[in-house]
Amino acid sequence: MAAIETAQRPVVRKPIDWWRWAGRVFLTFLMLFTVLPMAWMILTSVKSQFAAMQYPPQWWPSEPTLNNYFKLLDPTNRIGREFLRYFWNSFYVSLLTTILGVVVAVPAAYAFSRFRFPGRTFLFFSVLVRNMFPAVVFLMPLFLLMRWMGLVNTHGSLILTYLTFGLPLSIWLLKGFYDNIPIQLEQAARIDGATRFQAFILIVMPLSSPGIIATSIFSFIGAWNEYVYAYTFLSRDDQMTLPVGIQRFFTEFATDWPGLMSATFLMSVPVVVLFLVLQKYFVRALTEGAVKH
Amino acid sequence: MAEVVLKDVMKNYGSLYAVNNVSFAVEHGEFVALVGPSGCGKTTTLNLIAGLIPMSGGDIVIGDRVVNDLDPKDRDIAMVFQNYALYPNKSVFKNLAFPLQMRKLPKAEIEAKVMAAAKVLDISHLLERRPRELSGGQQQRVALGRALVRDPAAFLMDEPLSNLDAKLRVAMRSELKRFHHNLNATVIYVTHDQLEAVTMADKMAVMHGGVLQQYDTPANVFGNPVNTFVASFVGSPAMSLIPLDVVSKGTEVALRSPEEGWELPLSPMNARKASASSNGKLVLGARHSTLKLHKSAAAGAAPGKVYTVEPTGDVTFAQIFVNGAVVNISLDPTVAIEPDEAVWIEFDQDRMHLFDGETTMALKAA
Ligand SMILES: Nc1ncnc2c1ncn2[C@@H]1O[C@H](COP(=O)(O)OP(=O)(O)O)[C@@H](O)[C@H]1O
């Protein structure tokens, strides 16, 4: 008779995955680093000017107030009027930059992906040269160029500048998308009765919409947050975009911290909303478009 | 009336002639297989017929129109692609409806036609699914359905079965043949698989290096290959090709092995063909089933050495070295031979093929 084995099962200790833990710790720090200033910004924005200046600081506002927000969003007073004007300027410049960016990047990327033409490689890489230099390097040359074209003190100068900065990435990203769409899909559509253009609009465009959305977010945020060029190219008060406007506006005499913070918070709202709504596409764009299947 | 005619069709990419002077005519209702090894220009030819790429030269006629400058959409053709090319963001129903929508048919008619095609193809239960939710075989059917919903002048198919597993491929092969029969449709079918071509097609166009080698019925291509390429490409196992010298002794003509010295006397008919050789050399071609194996020297037999023996059940295939060339032969399974055994191969004078040693073209009696 076989002896019943009562072998003790060895206690299997799951080895601690140090990499995973290191990653968690790192992410926690990274989150604190980004979230704390945001939290402080929001907390300060609901304090009164007096409470904001107290020392030691009030960690939690004793008398929270939304007055700063009402003031900013009320077009009947001077502050509200100007803030809303800056907000509109920023929105208008960013939106136009985004739309024009898509209008240029989509056909450009498609052409780079589908057509073989002389100078194709050279052109494609020269598009990227802009990204090899920090943006400020182009500040003076572009300023001179804009002055020569008579565009200084117009929103056109900003839109043109933001376009040149945003396009390389947009084209590069979108080309990856078009490379991954089999040419047979367009061919099938053309045989099924579509013109070349219809095949592009009806079949290819919908398939590349995650890429188009991602590049749109990139150019919108880039334009929305830009400071140095707006500061240099614009001097008239009624043309200012938000980053420059806010900074000038609230530091005119003494810094109105709660006012500044609530304006900054309002400025970040469109970007955050954009991201939350479209992040699904954004992630897909960055993972799908980049990798060859 | 011929439905599709190609005349001196050319396509070059720089100095590479992907399609070189190809001419053939497909009759109405004919199933033509365009066959050849990978890279020989089959897809390019099909794309030229479809109008998906511009021609470098020549003419293409579909129906009664020269279509050289027409867009694909105006050529009245349907196409099935190797990778199916189903629209990934559309449901099966919308995939099938797309060609009809583009032709602005009324909604009710579109629905009726899609339903009818889906029924024929047995995909009615899949209409709401997306292509990626289908198996390979189902995708294949949808691709076929998208071609069938219309009533085109010709169907073009680019290796439609090559992505299916072997069993499904054989099943779809018979089904496709049945479709062709029922619809009486004109089909140009691209494949690299000569067996598919031989079994399905009314006529086959064998291509090699962008050049059309032979355009004929499968029986004729099999029975009278025009050159050594066609001879070795069509048929499995491949036709054996042995390079030999032609020697004449008075009225007698024989073939001599340049290396081993043995001679093979030719029948009068074959002698006349051999005499037409341009440089005194030729290639002897023989299919496995026409050869006879002897265990000892025999008249009209060439000496060889067994290389491999492959029993398959009802027939045994053997490879035998004759004059340095591999000869395929089929044997009765009861024949016992061993690798490295010396054997003699007898050729059937009536069913052997003789090709010119220089041009590789089939020799004709002068
Ligand atoms: N767009 C192209 N540019 C350059 N060469 C090509 C192009 N398309 C096909 N070719 C070449 O033409 C030849 C025929 O290709 P193809 O028609 O696809 O062959 P098949 O379908 O018979 O395998 C190949 O040598 C291929 O490399």
Ligand SMILES: [Mg+2]
């Ligand atoms: Mg091919």
